[in-house]
Amino acid sequence: LVDKKINVNIKDIAKFAGVSVTTVSHALSGKRHVKPETKNKIFEIIKENNYEPNIIARSLSTKESKLIGIITTEINNEGYSGVIEGIEEILGPLGYILVINSSGYNPGKDTAIFKKMNSLFIDCLILIGGPIELDDIISYNTRNIPLILVNRTSSNSSHSQIVLNYKDSIINAVNYLHDLGHEDIGYIGWVKKNEFIPEEKFRGYLEGLKINNLNDDANKIFLKKGFIDNGFNFGYNFIKSLIKKIKTTERLTFTALVCQTDQIALGVLKALKESSLNVPLDISLIGFGGIDLSEFSDPSLTTMSIPNKNMGITAAKTFLEIINGDDKELNKEIIVDTNLLVRSSTKSKEKS
Amino acid sequence: LVDKKINVNIKDIAKFAGVSVTTVSHALSGKRHVKPETKNKIFEIIKENNYEPNIIARSLSTKESKLIGIITTEINNEGYSGVIEGIEEILGPLGYILVINSSGYNPGKDTAIFKKMNSLFIDCLILIGGPIELDDIISYNTRNIPLILVNRTSSNSSHSQIVLNYKDSIINAVNYLHDLGHEDIGYIGWVKKNEFIPEEKFRGYLEGLKINNLNDDANKIFLKKGFIDNGFNFGYNFIKSLIKKIKTTERLTFTALVCQTDQIALGVLKALKESSLNVPLDISLIGFGGIDLSEFSDPSLTTMSIPNKNMGITAAKTFLEIINGDDKELNKEIIVDTNLLVRSSTKSKEKS
């Protein structure tokens, strides 16, 4: 199907300009001086013929590609596409092209993708989300390109990472609720082995309680063991069955609830409303993420917002620093903070 | 920085196996018979050495790449990343890798990106969103790869397209509102020269009125000329100033409003609520898109939902049909329908 007929190539340009391919190559790259007149003529001919250097051939020769590999657990994820947007904002204008594949949550899939991308001579691999395990990928990194993790951590140290301060973020959330006068602060979420982020958030909750001289109480902690694939439903169903169980709504063990994600918070919100519980009058709710949705729910959600696009920008800049910098430091770690967005799902608890 | 040290290559494998590179190549591609024992030995050695064929070198030779180029106006767009998700779901398991760049709304940028991607020997270009203009891209398609448009149309015919039935969708929306008893159905949105989709939607509105024997009334049509960069704000501000102008809310010219996008609808909704107008009691609202947000607003939004992921899946399958099919048809057109999602922002108008 595809025609084998090719575009005009460097040899053609050289011929038209009456110079050697080397000269054309150097006129293009600027890696050695070319007489201005020659250069001008070459560029003229390039323009005339709409010549575009062949990236593939160049890469085969240089083992570099101006390609940025991105492996993400899911592409259709507001936060992750925000990160990608940030990466592209910085690297796009510099001529980089993004090569993207998603690994789902299948173990080993990311490694398989990376092997392929490696053979594309990508200049950098950015991993967005995913498990702690990274050894395989590192072992296949035969060209020692920079590895940058976003929303993903690893015990291994031969990579850089842009990481949210999950623990402190949740501590801030607890502080904020306590400042509002809440003493009975609950937590809803999930944890899973080898999933760093949920664990870290929960740790923040416990630490936040301690800091505020509050006791952790199993009756206020709703922690599912294992992965949740739909936060909305999880939050919604959880509250529904909780309320069913306690029959009378008087007996809720908490006046404020820290939700591991905005999605969970929104599900919780919906269920509470359906049970005629008012947010924030009866229950204060705080989410995590700052997804678009959180602004438009009713009431709008107070949340710890993640600067996704900025994290992408930071990842891109980190890459540039690594390849341009003097130190060639390969394992930078950059901590990013969330912002507390105070909206309408939290309220001070005055009556006691 | 990057080590020039390379991976094990086909020559190494050939040497280890005691055969020629040709044989290894053919064992891999299956394009000519290789003695089973030889084949087994080759695969054994490949496995032992974690050999991964170099895509770059292969592409340079074959002018094909197993790369799918995607150019989109914006990557961080719920609908578009839904499309991309669908594409990847089909093509990922087949070994394709996505190469993505966004053009913003800069004229000509898509062409520049395509020239680059073309030199990467992408096997297919999928364009998600963007203007009608396509001639430049087509003229640079020197390898005659399939061009597939999603959420984008063009007068040119040397491409395939997956296109929503915008007009009929809006007609359905109008029908639905009329069935609910509404006679005063308004429209809010924008149009712009060379932007097919907004125009087509508006046309659907006018046609819907006609079908239902309703008159189009300039007082019910709120159409901004020119691009809107924030639908929420547009809808919100528009209603705010409208209500300010008419002073008394009694004099709204419509009892139901067709909104060009969900974003606009949500902005309108917010403004109406702030003016103590009840949706759907006072005003019925219908959106377009079916974005996540639309489900969680209060009231939840009745909307014509776009099957984004399915459109991506359809685009991917169209590509496969083109390259595998017998007819090699290069200009398929596939029409996709929206679904009317009846939720809580619309209500029958009984009193008159």
Next chain:
DNA sequence: CTGAAAGCGCTAACAA
């Protein structure tokens, strides 16, 4: 059933 060798379009070492 298998190999040798040319060639894809570019870069860069070496030479001038």
Next chain:
DNA sequence: TTGTTAGCGCTTTCAG
């Protein structure tokens, strides 16, 4: 300031 040429890792024609 410029050119010659080998080579990147693969596919494929032609020849056995």
